[in-house]
Amino acid sequence: MDQQIEKSVLFRQLILNTRKPLVFRKFPTNWKCFDCSIEDWCKRFDANQSKEHSPEFEKMPTKFGDIPQWERFRSKLTTTFTNFLEKYSKDEENWSAFYYEPNTQIPIECRYDIDFSCFGFSKDKINDTSFWLSSKGANTPCHYDTYGCNIVVQVYGRKHWLLFPPDTKLTPIRVPYEESSVYCSENFYSPKNLDRFSIARENAFECILTEGDVLIVPRNWWHYVESLETSLSVNTWIPLKIDIDAQIDECIVKYIVESTLSQECEEKKRYILNPNQLQLITSSDELFDILQILVKNKSTEDQTDEKYSYQYLSEKEVNKLIEKCHNDVSVLPLLSPEKFDSILRDRTKRYVDMEPLHKADIHSMHEALLNAICHPNMINNIKEEFLRNIEKNCMIRYIYS
Structure with missing residues (x-):
């Protein structure tokens, strides 16, 4: 068997069987569309985007109250990618993001050659990818995905991830409702204090993704994601039999x-x-x-x-596969409660006392x-x-x- 094919089969087995988040540091995806700077990639996007359909960004203040920054609170910003980089990504009072956009909304020149066969998955089965372009502070409220397991490729910039096992006693809610996303009511962006987080501090995993890194999020794991600087990431969810x-x-x-x-x-x-x-x-x-x-x-x-079948190998077998990968892959370590408290305490500085937001008379x-x-x-x-x-x-x- 060709060595590269053998490696991709090994990676697929790991992705489909790991019980904890995995990170591949500086993984060589060799996707040609990203063989340039983020500035050049954004210029290419603008040059190939229809003039009648300028990209629409979401926008939120960087200071906020003691609730998650739900999408219903966000304003809309229509601008070019280049203008986003030159102007809005430098705004210290607001963050903005072109979020969760499917590959069909991206010009072919900006997504050419993206496929997940380097991780052992068939091109025919993995057609859908999502793009996430955002400035510092842009975040996705803590949630878990009800379908699939997640492969996240960090293309440019850095992102901070907090992850929690499925049995962590966070507070699941379905308002706001989004199909396949179960949110929690805990606010990891701008908490007023740390009182509500004792349930999570013993079970937190942390990952800072940098350019070229890949994160594997197992099925049903809670995760809160925030950009540490202007960044672009691409992800896909692997469809599972279960x-x-x-x-x-x-x-x-x-x-x-x-x-x-x-x-x-x-x-x-x-x-x-x-x-x-x-x-x-x-x-x-x-x-x-x-x-x-x-x-x-x-x-x-x-x-x-x-x-795909899921978790068909034992944890012992998975550990042996990780050993075979040498330095290619590592399991995220458990975050110490003290470090978790430090992260959240620093984010309390974003908290501002706000008037209750409009509740649509509900x-x-x-x-x-x-x-x-x-x-x-x-x-x-x-x-x-x-x-x-x-x-x-x-x-x-x-x-x-």
Whole structure:
């Protein structure tokens, strides 16, 4: 077997089986589109971008209150990439970011030759990548992804990551609602104090990604991400066979959330839904059609050839694979509670006493009830009862017909 192919197979096994975050330092992806400075890459973007569709950035103040910087609070900024670099990335009072943009929104000249075969994954299966261009302070509130495991390539600049195992007792919420993202209510950007973080300080992992580094985030790991300087990263989520359970969960959550909003005004919808979900509201009939397909696939294991098996090796076997990699890969170490406190204490300097932000005249009980009903444990119980009811009522025969 060719040595490079052998290495990529080894990397794939590691990525699909690790129980802790992994980092590849200065990994040679050899993606030609990034064989230049960030300034040149941004100029190339502007030169090949349609003049009628200038990029839209999100913008937020660098000082904030004791709540996460949810997307609904962010203003919009339409400008070129070059202007972002020259002007807005140097703004000390606000951060701005071109966030979570799919590769279809990026000119081909700026994404040419990106593929994840160097990590052992087929080009045919891994087509979707997301781009994240941001200034210092831009952040993604702490959350976990319900689907896949995550490969993050740091192309330019530096980013700070805090990660926590799935069983960490953070407070899961579904308001704001975004499909496949479970947020927590803890604010890691500008906390007023450290009182709410005792639940996380014993389980924190830290990573500072620099240019050329790659981070592997295992399935369902909580993570908070913040740019330390102007940076660009690219990521993809590896589709997994076990995702089908999470997809059923997300269908149930989507039905509950959108059903409660069916008679509400647009203002309340903009409060409960993340902005990117406003155009993705699904009719009940369409949602049940999707759910029907998922239930069938779960029962018959249809289409699993399109997805990868996950954690099929033991931890002992994974450790042996890491030893084979020598200096190519390392497991993130547990962050000491003292270092964790120091990081959060420094961020309390960003806290400012703010007037309560506009709540779209939504009753606090509405938000609390949605978060309670859509709690991951509750949704799992609903799913199990739902599947039992289908089987009990012989509906499986109907679904297959």
